Amino acid sequence: MSVKTYSKKKIGGVLLSANFKVAEFACHDGSDTVLISEELVALLQKIRDHFGKPVTINSAYRTATWNAKQGGAPKSQHLLGMAADISIAGVSPLTVAQYAEFLQPGAGGIGVYKSFTHVDVRSARTRWDSRSGTEKAVAGWLGYTEVSELDKAVDKLVSAGVIDSPDRWKSGNWTKRAVELLIIKMAAKV
Structure with missing residues (x-):
């Protein structure tokens, strides 16, 4: 440029x-x-x-x-x-x-x-x-990181009252049963 x-x-x-x-x-x-x-x-x-x-x-x-x-x-x-x-x-x-x-x-x-x-x-x-x-x-100004798509989606589901425990969902460590319950909760909101 x-x-x-x-x-x-x-x-x-x-x-x-x-x-x-x-x-x-x-x-x-x-x-x-x-x-x-x-x-x-x-x-x-x-x-x-x-x-x-x-x-x-x-x-x-x-x-x-x-x-x-x-x-x-x-x-x-x-x-x-x-x-x-x-x-x-x-x-x-x-x-x-x-x-x-x-x-x-x-x-x-x-x-x-x-x-x-x-x-x-x-x-x-x-x-x-x-x-x-x-x-x-100084060496630099680190500290900023982009918010992931998963984090944005979890935040949206928290604000809609679909889920709680956002840290658990953002970690990516989910059991099959947790995902099943999430889908059931989301279906109830639709």
């Missing part, structure tokens, strides 16, 4: 994906030019779709002057239009980082701060924790 150049004044309201507009990626210094990585937009859309909540882009593309004023790294991915500092209401920065790690385990940059998560789409892999105010390298 590539980085494209946009004009905030001319097409700032144009959607780049289902939920993100050009203007959201613009530098906060008021400049018109906006660099945006298509891969970054795709990553942010996946994060937004997963959490089902708006993703606030606190900072994306930065001019060199603005980056320096913000104390950004001299070779920041923000300068290339390949990074975004994001937050999601009601979702911790660590939780966002864990999902981003799931999406790009072998590449990209992911940093966790007190109030936001940094994500970028560089080809190399780098991770850091800045929640203490001092950046330290």
Whole structure:
């Protein structure tokens, strides 16, 4: 995927994906030019779709002057239009980082701060924790796992009152008699 150049004044309201507009990626210094990585937009859309909540882009593309004023790294991915500092209401920065790690385990940059998560789409892999105010390298942000189809089905049957003991059903260790009783209970609900 590539980085494209946009004009905030001319097409700032144009959607780049289902939920993100050009203007959201613009530098906060008021400049018109906006660099945006298509891969970054795709990553942010996946994060937004997963959490089902708006993703606030606190900072994306930065001019060199603005980056320096913000104390950004001299070779920041923000300068290339390949990074975004994001937050999601009601979702911790660590939780966002864990999902981003799931999406790009072998590449990209992911940093966790007190109030936001940094994500970028560089080809190399780098991770850091800045929640203490001092950046330290970390191995990664593990912890997210996809919910299996079985777990979703068990949760649905629990909420419908068909079964109890969801942990037993999610374990996959069932006797023939337990399955028979489940089928009888399900038939009674139909």
